[in-house]
Amino acid sequence: MNLLAFGIIAEKIGASNFSLEDIKDTDSLKEKLLQQYPTLQELNYIVSVNCKIAHGNTVLDDLAEVALLPPFSGG
Amino acid sequence: MKHSPKNIFVHGAITPTKIAESIQHHSAKTDIGAHSIFLGQVRADELEGGMVIAIDYTAYEQMALEKMQEIREDIFAKYTLTCAHVYHSLGEVKVGELCLFVFTSSKHRKIAIDACEEMVERIKKELPIWGKEILENNSTSWKNNI
Numbered sequence: 001m002n003l004l005a006f007g008i009i010a011e012k013i014g015a016s017n018f019s020l021e022d023i024k025d026t027d028s029l030k031e032k033l034l035q036q037y038p039t040l041q042e043l044n045y046i047v048s049v050n051c052k053i054a055h056g057n058t059v060l061d062d063l064a065e066v067a068l069l070p071p072f073s074g075g
Numbered sequence: 076m077k078h079s080p081k082n083i084f085v086h087g088a089i090t091p092t093k094i095a096e097s098i099q100h101h102s103a104k105t106d107i108g109a110h111s112i113f114l115g116q117v118r119a120d121e122l123e124g125g126m127v128i129a130i131d132y133t134a135y136e137q138m139a140l141e142k143m144q145e146i147r148e149d150i151f152a153k154y155t156l157t158c159a160h161v162y163h164s165l166g167e168v169k170v171g172e173l174c175l176f177v178f179t180s181s182k183h184r185k186i187a188i189d190a191c192e193e194m195v196e197r198i199k200k201e202l203p204i205w206g207k208e209i210l211e212n213n214s215t216s217w218k219n220n221i
């Protein structure tokens with residue numbers, strides 16, 4: 001699955017575009033991310049699926065555009 | 076009323092000339108009686124690593140434009156506006172330069188002012204945009220919106 005990362009999350013992961021295998025839903029995504037990137041532990045972020053914020057555990061389609069979004073700070 | 080999606084992003088600072096021109100464009104719309112304008116300016120905050128000299132903005136552009144369209148539709152449904160314009164910077168904006176321009180127009184002032192304020196609040200809270208503060212010693216710090 002292709003993932004987009006933004007802001008401090010992209011900085012910690014070291015990429016703004018990367019992929020992970022075998023992700024069923026947003027809970028397993030967060031678990032896998034934490035295993036692979038332990039520094040994410042101290043960071044807040046939300047997950048969006050096809051540009052909509054995912055509320056609660058959300059099933060992920062392999063073709064969906066999934067993004068990791070730290071707290072917004074525009075303006 | 077349905078409004079088509081608009082790009083809100085400009086690279087670098089928003090210039091005072093752009094703002095002046097935008098005001099000028101409205102002189103032909105003679106049913107307008109009031110404009111309200113909000114301008115966000117990059118502030119020289121003092122952080123642990125020193126003074127902020129610029130903010131580097133990035134955005135999840137597609138999501139931001141979709142969300143902005145939703146906000147725009149909500150605002151037009153709630154307030155009787157003649158028009159509304161929003162511009163946000165991407166990339167580096169230096170201290171003292173402008174990074175956000177929100178412009179609402181209506182027949183009367185209260186509607187224009189309230190709509191402008193609500194738009195600014197929603198933009199800051201809901202658009203996936205991130206500001207990285209660049210300090211004078213070249214270190215960086217991710218901005219927090221209060």
